[in-house]
Amino acid sequence: MSDRRPSARGWAPRHWYQDVPIPLSAKLLSGVYAAVTGLRRWLYRKGLKRARHPGVPVIVVGNLVAGGAGKTPLTIAIVERLKAEGFNPGVASRGHGRADARTARWVDAGTPVEEAGDEPALIVAHTGVRLRVDRDRYRAAKALAADGCDVVVCDDGLQHYRLARDIEVEVIDGQRRYGNGRLMPAGPLREPVARGQRCDFRVVNLPDGGGEGARSGFGEWPMHLLADRAIPLLGGRACPLEAFSGHRVHAVAGIGNPERFFAMLRGRGLAVVPHAFPDHHAYRPSDLEFGSPLPVLMTEKDAVKCAGLHADQHYSVPVRARLPEAFWVALLERLAAPDMRRT
Structure with missing residues (x-):
């Protein structure tokens, strides 16, 4: 049985980030992967495979x-x-x-x-x-x-x-x-x-x-990555994240590390019901049916894929890098x- 399972931490195999045994098959394949990728890097380094430049930085x-x-x-x-x-x-x-x-x-x-x-x-x-x-x-x-x-x-x-x-x-x-x-x-x-x-x-x-x-x-x-607003997916004015402080919300994240998003919302005082999806997940209407009429907050990366799936109380939470x-x-x-x- 595979150890790749959904959780608040995403869909990565558990042994990548947790102190659990690594399957023998994964260790063997890792050696093959190391040999193949190492050879590829060597070929480029020696000029046997050619890197090409577009002429601008x-x-x-x-x-x-x-x-x-x-x-x-x-x-x-x-x-x-x-x-x-x-x-x-x-x-x-x-x-x-x-x-x-x-x-x-x-x-x-x-x-x-x-x-x-x-x-x-x-x-x-x-x-x-x-x-x-x-x-x-x-x-x-x-x-x-x-x-x-x-x-x-x-x-x-x-x-x-x-x-x-x-x-x-x-x-x-x-x-x-x-x-x-x-x-x-x-x-x-x-x-x-x-x-x-x-x-x-x-x-x-x-x-x-x-x-x-x-x-x-x-x-x-x-x-x-700073976040301070929630933007309704159906249109309308943005509201501060603090407007949800003290309230339960569904949080949706289909990114490499969903827990980062959930932890950020918790840090703003939100009571998070987490829903982690695989990175680059293609959403269906059933994915956003959670059985309770709470606000749904999602990352911008998820929000751009939910056109046509928007419902009242669905929000995008944009971030900016500092x-x-x-x-x-x-x-x-x-x-x-x-x-x-x-x-």
């Missing part, structure tokens, strides 16, 4: 573990800061959860989420940025450069070595970190922990106001370095 935002760590809010924050500094950025994304993942396409405000993917739809809704989804991130970046973008931000592309990059940003979950430290499927790692040391920036996603077990280390930049100003200074200085590749 490329910033890759990614993580080492399977699942979410806060990449999309950071991508949004980077795009917004670049626009404020006078850049014309574009975003390259695979577009997880798309109905036709083989077809590349432009994503704009009118693109159905089934064709865009949940994270690209969210990025475009926040920033209005030019965004291209393609399984081949190099082709997406090349299309963005040809369309006039002067810097490409790649959302979740740390392991996509075909796209040559100038700046790498690793995002780390400040609570779960690297789990048991093993490679998939014995653990959550897509690459060894040492891979993160080679990234230009390492950003640690910390709960707002701290949190049990959360930490950042030397050479890591702290990031807090990082030290010194991080932005360092990132912009690196982007202005003479070795940046430009057309």
Whole structure:
């Protein structure tokens, strides 16, 4: 019987983040995974497989573990800061959860989420940025450069070595970190922990106001995801989260670590009835039928996929990333370095 089961902590196998025995089959497959991915990295490092550059600076935002760590809010924050500094950025994304993942396409405000993917739809809704989804991130970046973008931000592309990059940003979950430290499927790692040391920036996603077990280390930049509003999905004025303080609510999260969302709501005084779904879950009406007429609060990533499923008292809770100003200074200085590749 599989140990992959839903809980407030998500759908990851229990042995990734809990002190339980690792199945022998997972250990054996982990060795195969290590050999295959290690060979792939070696081929790119030796130039036997070729990484290609689109001709404008490329910033890759990614993580080492399977699942979410806060990449999309950071991508949004980077795009917004670049626009404020006078850049014309574009975003390259695979577009997880798309109905036709083989077809590349432009994503704009009118693109159905089934064709865009949940994270690209969210990025475009926040920033209005030019965004291209393609399984081949190099082709997406090349299309963005040809369309006039002067810097490409790649959302979740740390392991996509075909796209040559100038700046790498690793995002780390400040609570779960690297789990048991093993490679998939014995653990959550897509690459060894040492891979993160080679990234230009390492950003640690910390709960707002701290949190049990959360930490950042030397050479890591702290990031807090701030939430203070709830927006009705049927339209209308936003209300402060504190309006729900002391009341029971259904909380919906289909993200890499649902417990982060539930804990954030509890920290605002809400009595949470948690409902965790797999990352990139495609919602059906029955998924949101909980049998009690309480308000339903969900992450923005989930809300963009619930068009047509909206009911009264359903709310989206947006977050925004806050990082030290010194991080932005360092990132912009690196982007202005003479070795940046430009057309």
